[in-house]
Amino acid sequence: MFKHHAKIETNIFFLAVGILLTIVVGGLVEVVPLFSIESTIEKVDGVRPYSPLEQRGRDIYIREGCYNCHSQMIRPFKDEVERYGHYSLAAESKYDHPFQWGSKRTGPDLARVGGKYTDDWQVRHLINPRDVVPGSIMPGYKHLMRPLNYSDIAADMKALRAVGVPYTDAQIANAVKDLEEQVFGDPAAKPAVAASYPKAHIGSASGKDKVTEMDALVAYLQVLGTMVDFSTVKPEAIRR
Incomplete structure (x- = not known):
């Protein structure tokens, strides 16, 4: 032949x-x-749907094109794991529509950025990156200090539920309340939103008296990589 x-x-x-x-x-x-x-998809504990504020922050992240320079995929290579942390699991992105995996990086991977920096650092970095990273080529996003439009967040959550994100009726009904409570709630008082969305970052990043797009984006960044307790994840279980 x-x-x-x-x-x-x-x-x-x-x-x-x-x-x-x-x-x-x-x-x-x-x-x-x-x-x-x-x-x-690996079976790991802790992964949950995004809170209304986090979801709206993710929408802004995609709208602003952040994914063009920052992946959310730590590959299982020694150098990547040493720099960024545990390699990414499929389970961490199972509620992402669309997911942010990829290999294109101009800036660092953000899969484990949650809790790595303070809210103040994140806000300063987003407004003028050179204030905290002198050599950064990232543009500034000071326009994110404007008020956030979240009147249709419940409808967005219903749409996400239609494609498999397990939002409950109660979570959808309380979407606006939960979003505002995540920004203005007192972390010490354990607001209801924290029970519905464990490890949600409570507090205003912008310091404004209204919910801003900055609050939403920072809430999203602060939850990335924090849902799974990797000290309890065994490689043997992952392989299965």
């Missing part, structure tokens, strides 16, 4: 058949093994 490959390459019928067979065989090799495993 290999001696006559020129005949196959110059005959459109045989070439089409060869391409089809290649795709079929390649597809089977990729798909068949998936039927032998229970799930392609």
Whole structure:
């Protein structure tokens, strides 16, 4: 057959058949093994849907094109794990629509940025990155200090539930209340939003008397990588 490959390459019928067979065989090799495993997503505790404020912050993150320079995917290589932390798990992005995995980085990966810096640092960095990172080429986002529009957050959560995000009726009904409470609530008083969304970052980042886009984006950044307790995640369990 290999001696006559020129005949196959110059005959459109045989070439089409060869391409089809290649795709079929390649597809089977990729798909068949998936039927032998229970799930392609690891079973880990702690991963939850984003709170209304975090979700709106994620919308802003995507709107501003942050994903063009910052991935949220730590690959299982020694240098990446030493720099950023535990490699990314599929389970961490199971409620992300769309997910932010990728390999393009102009700035650092943000999969574990939650809690790494204070709210004040995040705000200063977003307003003028050179104030905290002198060599940064990131543009400033001082316009994020404007009021946040969250009148349709409940509708957004309903749409996300339609594609598999397990928001409850109560969470959707209390969306506006939870969003405002996450900004203006007292962390010491353990507001209700903290019970509905464990590890949600409580408090105003902008310091304004109204909810701002900055509050939402910082809340989203501060939760990244904090949901899973990696001290309890065993590599053996992950492989299964």
